[in-house]
Amino acid sequence: MSHISCLISHVSSLNRIRVRFAPSPTGPLHIGGVRTALFNYLFAKHQGGDFLLRIEDTDQSRYVPGAEAYIMEALDWCGIKIDEGPREGGPHAPYRQSERKELYAGYAQQLIDSGHAYYAFDTSEELDALRNLAESKGETFTYNNLTRAGLNNSLTLPGSACESLLSSSAPHVVRFKMPENVVVEETDLIRGHVQFNTNQLDDKVLFKSDGMPTYHLANVVDDHLMEITHVIRGEEWLPSVPLHILLYRAFGWEQTMPRFSHLPLILKPVGKGKLSKRDGDQLGFPVFPLAWKDPETGDVSRGYREDGYLPDGFINMLSLLGWNPGTEQEIFSMDQLIQSFTLDRVGKSGSRFDPEKTKWFNHQYLIRHADTELATLFVPFLQSKCLEVPFELVVRVVGLVKERCHFVHEVWDQGFFFFQSPESYDEKMVSKRWKDGVPEMMEEIAGFFATIETWNAPEIKEPFSRFVTEKGWNFGTIMNSLRLCLVGGSFGPDIFEICEIIGKKETIARIQKAIAQLPGTN
RNA sequence: GGUCUGUUCAUCUAAGGGUUAGGAUUCAAGAUUUUCAUUCUUGCCAUAGGGGUUCGAAUCCCCUACAGACUACCA
Numbered sequence: 050m051s052h053i054s055c056l057i058s059h060v061s062s063l064n065r066i067r068v069r070f071a072p073s074p075t076g077p078l079h080i081g082g083v084r085t086a087l088f089n090y091l092f093a094k095h096q097g098g099d100f101l102l103r104i105e106d107t108d109q110s111r112y113v114p115g116a117e118a119y120i121m122e123a124l125d126w127c128g129i130k131i132d133e134g135p136r137e138g139g140p141h142a143p144y145r146q147s148e149r150k151e152l153y154a155g156y157a158q159q160l161i162d163s164g165h166a167y168y169a170f171d172t173s174e175e176l177d178a179l180r181n182l183a184e185s186k187g188e189t190f191t192y193n194n195l196t197r198a199g200l201n202n203s204l205t206l207p208g209s210a211c212e213s214l215l216s217s218s219a220p221h222v223v224r225f226k227m228p229e230n231v232v233v234e235e236t237d238l239i240r241g242h243v244q245f246n247t248n249q250l251d252d253k254v255l256f257k258s259d260g261m262p263t264y265h266l267a268n269v270v271d272d273h274l275m276e277i278t279h280v281i282r283g284e285e286w287l288p289s290v291p292l293h294i295l296l297y298r299a300f301g302w303e304q305t306m307p308r309f310s311h312l313p314l315i316l317k318p319v320g321k322g323k324l325s326k327r328d329g330d331q332l333g334f335p336v337f338p339l340a341w342k343d344p345e346t347g348d349v350s351r352g353y354r355e356d357g358y359l360p361d362g363f364i365n366m367l368s369l370l371g372w373n374p375g376t377e378q379e380i381f382s383m384d385q386l387i388q389s390f391t392l393d394r395v396g397k398s399g400s401r402f403d404p405e406k407t408k409w410f411n412h413q414y415l416i417r418h419a420d421t422e423l424a425t426l427f428v429p430f431l432q433s434k435c436l437e438v439p440f441e442l443v444v445r446v447v448g449l450v451k452e453r454c455h456f457v458h459e460v461w462d463q464g465f466f467f468f469q470s471p472e473s474y475d476e477k478m479v480s481k482r483w484k485d486g487v488p489e490m491m492e493e494i495a496g497f498f499a500t501i502e503t504w505n506a507p508e509i510k511e512p513f514s515r516f517v518t519e520k521g522w523n524f525g526t527i528m529n530s531l532r533l534c535l536v537g538g539s540f541g542p543d544i545f546e547i548c549e550i551i552g553k554k555e556t557i558a559r560i561q562k563a564i565a566q567l568p569g570t571n
Numbered sequence: 572g573g574u575c576u577g578u579u580c581a582u583c584u585a586a587g588g589g590u591u592a593g594g595a596u597u598c599a600a601g602a603u604u605u606u607c608a609u610u611c612u613u614g615c616c617a618u619a620g621g622g623g624u625u626c627g628a629a630u631c632c633c634c635u636a637c638a639g640a641c642u643a644c645c646a
Contacts, residue, residue, distance in 0.1 A: 071646090072646085073645075073646045075645080075646075105646065107645090107646080108644095108645055108646070110645085111645065111646080169644095172644095173643090173644065176643090176644090177643095180643095187572075188572080189572070189573070189642075191573095191642080220644090222644050224644095240576075240577095243575075243576085244575095245574075245575075246574085249573070249574050249575090249642090250574085250642095251642080253643095254643080254644050256644085257644040258644060259644075261644090263643095263644070263645085263646085264645075264646050265646095268646090283640090284576070284577090284639080284640060284641095285639095285640055285641070285646090286640095286641090286646095287575065287576065287640070287641080288574070288575060288576090288640070288641040288642075289641080290575095311576085313576090313577080313639095314577095314639065314640075316638090316639080318582080321638070321639085322638090322639075323639075323640085366583095369583065369584085369595095370583075371583095373583085373584060373585075375585075376585090376594095377585085377593085377594050377595080379594085379595060379596095396584080397576075397577060397578095398576090398577050398578060398638095398639095399576095399577070399578095399638085399639065399640095400582090400583065400584090401582060401583075402582095402583095403582050403583060403596070403597085405582080405596065405597060406582075406583065406595080406596050406597085408596095409595090409596060409597090410596095412609095416609085450608090452608070452609045452610090453607070453608035453609060454608085463607085463608080478606090523605095524605055525605055525606095526605095527605090528605050528606075529605080529606060532606055532607095533606095536606090538606085538607085539606045539607060540606065540607035540608075541606075541607070541608090542606095542607090542608090543604090544605095544606080
């Protein structure tokens with residue numbers, strides 16, 4: 050590579066937008082996590098950049114088997130495409146922090162050598178005791194510039210004692226030496242100017258006694274190594290911004306430090322606090338994209354996919370939680386979202402999650418979806434009922450009933466009578482419509498239907514109307530009673546469409562079945 | 572407790588010093604559908620409170636209230 054092209058590639062790599070979604074595999078991804086991934090993805094793709102998935106599994110004690118596979122499957126289902134990740138690979142592999150373990154110790158050492166960090170030998174038990182003691186006095190214990198002088202660390206211990214502790218491999222951690230009275234300022238792309246005084250901060254553990262880095266170290270090191278340009282994450286990370294910035298400074302990486310953006314929280318639909326799994330269970334909506342079976346307890350949590358939501362509608366709903374295009378458009382395809390998405394239109398305040406609007410979005414996507422695709426999604430429901438139905442018929446039924454459905458599975462509720470004779474009759478309708486004389490009228494109608502040659506909706510409707518008029522019967526009674534015979538209740542599409550689809554023989558059979566089964570009134 | 576962040580209809584939100592504060596969801600009423608749903612029309616409903624600054628504040632500043640996050644060898 051020539052010097053110039055080398056320079057160019059360096060410059061372009063500096064300009065290329067790179068973002069990451071960095072979940073911890075401690076369980077299924079919830080709505081908030083999916084939205085964070087989505088906003089990262091939209092931001093990157095809007096500018097032709099890269100979206101990486103990095104698995105932050107530095108806490109072995111919280112590792113949940115299956116969680117990582119779940120995260121990837123969920124992103125796949127949502128249509129969020131990963132450019133680099135544990136499964137996809139990439140120039141900065143591995144993308145799983147547990148597999149990058151060796152790397153972090155060197156960086157921790159670098160910080161110790163430069164005086165930005167130190168060894169601490171205090172045990173968890175000792176620190177817990179100090180915290181409890183402080184709490185009993187109504188105070189809070191913090192490991193910081195005020196207390197570190199009185200604790201067990203390489204700052205207080207004589208060099209020789211420290212050496213021997215380390216060489217005897219006594220358990221220890223590495224802590225960041227938080228500087229005194231420094232104001233760290235940052236312009237968050239969503240929140241604007243934020244500032245923190247380091248006096249309020251503590252000496253965070255960077256490297257744990259089990260040989261693993263903490264989130265803070267691993268995150269900063271990996272974001273730097275992976276050339277991440279923008280960190281877009283949940284608001285809960287805002288308080289750690291000063292630590293992260295100080296870390297970039299300590300490493301001498303401030304020039305290429307990513308820009309920060311902190312997304313607002315997603316709140317419960319009712320009550321206080323952020324959205325949790327419990328809310329979903331109580332209010333009857335999923336909080337996970339995919340169903341999840343807890344490997345420990347065996348409990349199954351429902352998912353949007355399994356509940357019949359279409360991924361495009363789900364994504365559309367999520368995109369509008371905390372972001373808006375500034376226009377009155379509400380329905381967006383993924384491509385349109387990529388086109389329109391900018392961080393400056395992300396709001397600062399938390400959004401309450403509204404399951405009703407999610408349903409509405411699904412309905413919107415359902416009625417826009419091609420009938421053949423919906424039919425394909427619906428076929429499994431028919432199979433589960435052991436019904437063999439020609440695909441063309443399924444397509445036709447779906448087209449007829451989809452506008453009255455919120456979910457694919459509701460095609461059954463709205464159109465089961467196209468596939469089988471009603472098994473029961475709505476009682477209210479029976480008592481309201483099945484009155485004196487009605488069975489006789491239905492009998493006559495069945496006879497009349499038998500005489501009709503060409504069996505299609507318009508050619509049934511026209512002579513039928515004439516027949517009813519000539520008889521002088523009340524249309525409301527006839528139509529509703531006929532509907533009762535055919536579908537078992539007071540719902541469904543145009544009655545003549547139903548007649549056409551189920552066929553002449555079946556139409557007549559259903560009328561006769563109703564006459565036989567429903568109570569005679571005289 | 573401390574630090575940080577936020578607050579416009581019930582809900583998601585628009586309006587970036589000048590509009591009767593706009594749209595969507597929900598809800599209610601009416602029309603359509605000889606059914607139900609859809610659709611259409613209409614209605615209901617908001618700048619957290621108090622001080623400033625200004626000719627003029629949802630918008631800028633301060634205080635209060637409320638809400639949330641963080642305050643682990645978890646992320």
